Amino acid sequence: MIEYSEYKSLVDILEKSDNHENTYQEVMKKETNVLDTINNVVNYYKDIDIKEKQFVNMNISYVVYRFFNVWGDIFKELVNTDVNKLNLLEVFTKDDRLIYIGVLFIMISIFLYYIEISKSSSKLPIPTSIPLSLPITN
Numbered sequence: 001m002i003e004y005s006e007y008k009s010l011v012d013i014l015e016k017s018d019n020h021e022n023t024y025q026e027v028m029k030k031e032t033n034v035l036d037t038i039n040n041v042v043n044y045y046k047d048i049d050i051k052e053k054q055f056v057n058m059n060i061s062y063v064v065y066r067f068f069n070v071w072g073d074i075f076k077e078l079v080n081t082d083v084n085k086l087n088l089l090e091v092f093t094k095d096d097r098l099i100y101i102g103v104l105f106i107m108i109s110i111f112l113y114y115i116e117i118s119k120s121s122s123k124l125p126i127p128t129s130i131p132l133s134l135p136i137t138n
Contacts, residue, residue: 055099063103070100 009030051057058066077091092101 055096067100067103070097071104073097 055063074091074097078086081091092098
């Protein structure tokens with residue numbers, strides 16, 4: 001309905017006007033308004049699309065899916081690229097790969113932390129006698 005009303009208003013301007021220069025200016029003003037509206041709508045949908053693709057707004061299953069896809073792509077590029085043409089910086093920084101490389105480092109660090117905890121907890125001294133009462137101090 002908005003398109004028809006805009007069209008009708010343009011037709012009314014053309015029919016009522018005898019001065020063509022003035023009519024041209026009014027039509028150009030309406031065209032500018034319509035173009036601004038269209039640009040605002042396009043920018044709005046681009047912003048929504050960008051926000052949906054942000055890492056923070058992804059659900060866990062999609063992050064896991066993307067994690068394995070990204071690492072599969074990295075390995076394919078490393079294996080299929082000629083050694084002389086291989087640019088590691090480009091391979092690891094393409095698109096959003098740095099995020100998933102960071103996720104891998106976090107997972108490795110958590111894994112190593114649990115290994116270290118399990119090693120250190122086995123070295124704790126085991127008490128041979130447990131005191132039945134605590135000493136009372138005055």
